Amino acid sequence: xxxxxxxxxxxxxxxxxxxxxxxxxxxxxxxxxxxxxxxxxxxxxxxxxxxxxxxxxxxxxxxxxxxxxxxxxxxxxxxxxxxxxxxxxxxxxxxxxxxxxxxxxxxxxxxx
Amino acid sequence: xxxxxxxxxxxxxxxxxxxxxxxxxxxxxxxxxxxxxxxxxxxxxxxxxxxxxxxxxxxxxxxxxxxxxxxxxxxxxxxxxxxxxxxxxxxxxxxxxxxxxxxxxxxxxxxxx
Numbered sequence: 001x002x003x004x005x006x007x008x009x010x011x012x013x014x015x016x017x018x019x020x021x022x023x024x025x026x027x028x029x030x031x032x033x034x035x036x037x038x039x040x041x042x043x044x045x046x047x048x049x050x051x052x053x054x055x056x057x058x059x060x061x062x063x064x065x066x067x068x069x070x071x072x073x074x075x076x077x078x079x080x081x082x083x084x085x086x087x088x089x090x091x092x093x094x095x096x097x098x099x100x101x102x103x104x105x106x107x108x109x110x111x112x
Numbered sequence: 113x114x115x116x117x118x119x120x121x122x123x124x125x126x127x128x129x130x131x132x133x134x135x136x137x138x139x140x141x142x143x144x145x146x147x148x149x150x151x152x153x154x155x156x157x158x159x160x161x162x163x164x165x166x167x168x169x170x171x172x173x174x175x176x177x178x179x180x181x182x183x184x185x186x187x188x189x190x191x192x193x194x195x196x197x198x199x200x201x202x203x204x205x206x207x208x209x210x211x212x213x214x215x216x217x218x219x220x221x222x223x224x225x
Contacts, residue, residue, distance in 0.1 A: 008152070032211045043116075043202050043216030044155070051211070089154065097210050098162060099170060100145070104154035 003027065006090060006103035013080055014111055021075040021106045023090035030092035033066055033073050038087045038105065047088075048075075080110045114139045116217035118203050124223045125193055133188045133220050135203030143206045144186040145170070145214070146178065148199040155202065161186055193224040 005024045013019050023033070032051045036044035050057045050066045050073065057064045063076040077084050087105040094101055116137045125131055137144065145160035147170075157170030161180040175197055177189040186205075190197060200221050204214040 004154075034213070041219070043204075043219055044214075045216070046213035049211060049213065091155075093211070098143075098160055098168065099157055100214070101157070101171065102147075102155035104152055 004090060004092065004101060004103035006088075006106045008104060008106070010107040010109055012109045012111065015081060017080055019077040019080045019084070019108055019110070021088050021108065023073040023075065023103055025071050025092060028092075028094055029068060030094070031097070032092065033064075034091045034100075035062075035064055035073075035075050036089040036091065036102075038089055040087075044089055077108075080108075082110045082112055084108060085110050114215070116203055116205055116215050118201075118217040118220050120220060121218060122221050124225065126225055127194055128192050131190050131193060131222075133190075133201060133203075133222070135186045135188065135217060136184050137186075137203075137205040137215070138184065139205065139207070139215065140183065141205035141215075142183070142208050144180065145204045146176070146186070146188050147202045147204065148172065148197075149202060149219075150199050158188070158201075193222075195224050198222060198224050 003026045034049045035047045038044040048064045050064045061078045065074045087107045089105040091100050091102045119134045142163050146158040147155040149155050156172045158176050159178040161167045203217040206212045206214045
């Protein structure tokens with residue numbers, strides 16, 4: 001079955017550094033991959049979508065890469081700030097566009 | 113304001129007592145979906161709907177029912193709740209059937225005793 005793995009351990013970094021989060025998947029070739037941010041007790045908020053024919057996507061301080069050979073996406077936050085502290089989820093469609101499966105998320109803590 | 117709303121936000125109930133969690137969106141989205149979130153398991157899709165009167169199962173549909181009689185509403189029904197349905201539930205919507213960002217509601221925390 002389709003499986004998504006995100007680092008379950010929290011990532012702790014210093015303010016101003018670049019945070020890099022990993023999303024690995026198996027058993028499928030998704031047409032796209034999405035990243036969401038989730039704050040405690042709140043619903044996920046969409047950040048970026050990258051399609052299978054795109055290597056890299058940027059939005060302000062965010063950058064996502066998508067390596068379909070390695071079956072991996074990397075999510076980068078440059079010049080990180082304490083306000084970036086949250087859990088980050090990756091998601092992809094296991095087939096078609098109607099279903100979406102999520103990784104368990106990685107918690108990021110940015111320290112002043 | 114464009115949003116997805118859910119009610120109630122918190123609910124404690126007993127085993128076997130039927131309940132409904134409502135979900136409504138004001139963005140005229142065709143696609144709506146329900147997820148449950150459990151520690152260590154992430155978000156798992158329960159049901160989704162591609163349009164009015166069109167629904168399909170997600171990965172964990174057992175014990176749940178849905179209906180889509182109006183475009184804006186997508187209620188989640190638990191006919192006979194059990195303790196293993198204690199979870200945090202999210203409703204989401206997106207414009208169409210293709211790839212696109214999903215807008216999530218604020219969540220409903222359900223406890224079944």
